[in-house]
Amino acid sequence: MRIGILGSGRVAQTIGNKLVELGHEVMLGTRDTKKLSEWTRSHGDGGTGRATAGSFSETAAHGEIVFNCTAGAASVAAVTAAGRSNLSGKILIDVANPLDFSNGTPPTLSIANSDSLAEQLQRTFPETHVVKALNTMNAALMTNPESVAGGDHTAFICGNDVDAKARVTGILTGWFGWKEVIDVGDITAARGLEMLLMLWVRLMGQFGSPMFNFKIAR
Amino acid sequence: MRIGILGSGRVAQTIGNKLVELGHEVMLGTRDTKKLSEWTRSHGDGGTGRATAGSFSETAAHGEIVFNCTAGAASVAAVTAAGRSNLSGKILIDVANPLDFSNGTPPTLSIANSDSLAEQLQRTFPETHVVKALNTMNAALMTNPESVAGGDHTAFICGNDVDAKARVTGILTGWFGWKEVIDVGDITAARGLEMLLMLWVRLMGQFGSPMFNFKIAR
Numbered sequence: 001m002r003i004g005i006l007g008s009g010r011v012a013q014t015i016g017n018k019l020v021e022l023g024h025e026v027m028l029g030t031r032d033t034k035k036l037s038e039w040t041r042s043h044g045d046g047g048t049g050r051a052t053a054g055s056f057s058e059t060a061a062h063g064e065i066v067f068n069c070t071a072g073a074a075s076v077a078a079v080t081a082a083g084r085s086n087l088s089g090k091i092l093i094d095v096a097n098p099l100d101f102s103n104g105t106p107p108t109l110s111i112a113n114s115d116s117l118a119e120q121l122q123r124t125f126p127e128t129h130v131v132k133a134l135n136t137m138n139a140a141l142m143t144n145p146e147s148v149a150g151g152d153h154t155a156f157i158c159g160n161d162v163d164a165k166a167r168v169t170g171i172l173t174g175w176f177g178w179k180e181v182i183d184v185g186d187i188t189a190a191r192g193l194e195m196l197l198m199l200w201v202r203l204m205g206q207f208g209s210p211m212f213n214f215k216i217a218r
Numbered sequence: 219m220r221i222g223i224l225g226s227g228r229v230a231q232t233i234g235n236k237l238v239e240l241g242h243e244v245m246l247g248t249r250d251t252k253k254l255s256e257w258t259r260s261h262g263d264g265g266t267g268r269a270t271a272g273s274f275s276e277t278a279a280h281g282e283i284v285f286n287c288t289a290g291a292a293s294v295a296a297v298t299a300a301g302r303s304n305l306s307g308k309i310l311i312d313v314a315n316p317l318d319f320s321n322g323t324p325p326t327l328s329i330a331n332s333d334s335l336a337e338q339l340q341r342t343f344p345e346t347h348v349v350k351a352l353n354t355m356n357a358a359l360m361t362n363p364e365s366v367a368g369g370d371h372t373a374f375i376c377g378n379d380v381d382a383k384a385r386v387t388g389i390l391t392g393w394f395g396w397k398e399v400i401d402v403g404d405i406t407a408a409r410g411l412e413m414l415l416m417l418w419v420r421l422m423g424q425f426g427s428p429m430f431n432f433k434i435a436r
Contacts, residue, residue, distance in 0.1 A: 103332075106406075113330045113416070114321075153435035156417075184420040188324075192417030198331070199374075199410030202402040203434065215433040216421065217371035 004063025011139045012069035018143035029059025060086035072098035088127040118190035129164035132190040133157040138210035153215035158189035222281025229357045230287035236361035247277025278304035290316035306345040313352045336408035347382035350408040351375045356428035371433040376407035
């Protein structure tokens with residue numbers, strides 16, 4: 001199917017690579033498509049032909065499903081630039097985190113506690129089904145959960161639309177290989193998923209590696 | 219040894235019960251010791267003789283190690299009432315969470331992101347070694363991790379003093395039976411441990427049970 005990915009960085013390219021490999025037609029969206037010339041050359045003209053780059057609005061229009069893989073601080077602007085009508089009725093999988101490095105490392109969050117980035121995106125476009133997902137682990141794990149502990153760990157999702165969450169759960173399990181996806185509630189539960197990053201960055205600092213993930217033991 | 223536990227609720231009594239069982243002399247601290255008459259009767263006069271109740275300052279003076287098991291909103295006042303000299307040079311194990319239910323359920327945090335309750339307590343008494351621990355699971359698991367998934371999950375600690383963290387790790391593993399204790403850094407890492415509650419309360423809501431815990435898969 002046609003997938004739009006807002007963003008051009010490591011998360012966007014990792015998810016894009018996997019989707020191209022699975023046979024989907026993938027467009028990555030960016031303000032400056034020159035940044036993606038290497039990616040489209042390796043996958044597009046010189047490769048599968050299924051990898052393209054476009055503006056945020058072209059990418060949103062292209063995708064039957066759209067991922068937000070922009071930096072958290074830029075996400076509301078990027079999704080706004082993608083355009084209300086281009087995203088209306090579609091699933092927007094929000095992978096971004098509102099990390100704020102303005103006071104150094106470790107970061108704080110620019111939105112937290114009584115609001116979240118995912119809620120801001122949902123409020124921006126009420127006709128879009130925002131599903132928070134994949135924001136709680138390193139990019140390398142998102143599409144390859146087996147790379148840590150044989151995949152015995154957890155992906156969390158949340159959102160207001162039950163059908164959209166079922167669809168995203170199917171993408172995570174069927175396309176990306178996740179063994180456990182836990183629905184933590186409506187879009188306000190994204191507060192907890194984004195605030196989890198405050199522990200994630202400390203764990204990464206202690207381990208000296210991002211190759212770990214949370215698992216829920218029951 | 220002599221242990222002081224600030225608080226009289228379920229967390230304080232659960233930890234107190236376990237420590238009495240292990241043979242320690244335990245004082246629970248409260249503003250109104252009548253609330254603990256049942257607890258001291260069952261463990262104290264009519265039982266082991268090792269369970270007593272006292273004021274916050276009596277409890278802090280009694281303990282060679284002190285737990286903070288008061289409600290997060292009352293913790294700074296309780297620890298202040300416990301008294302600087304009574305806590306000086308001692309380990310204060312901070313189990314509390316700054317949950318704010320003033321806008322209903324699920325709660326927000328009254329302190330988050332750029333500060334934490336544990337940091338407030340550490341700033342209040344710089345001569346005390348504050349170690350955040352056991353705030354990320356239900357009371358029933360704190361002293362009985364085997365009750366979920368055979369104990370195959372994680373307790374997190376943080377604090378500024380390496381020796382104090384080693385001592386608390388020994389308490390968690392040797393006394394309470396934890397198999398994995400992860401040190402997530404200095405006391406500022408308590409932000410991540412307290413913010414984890416925002417996900418914990420959502421998971422409890424989805425599961426309809428508090429009998430789960432986080433595990434780090436590596």
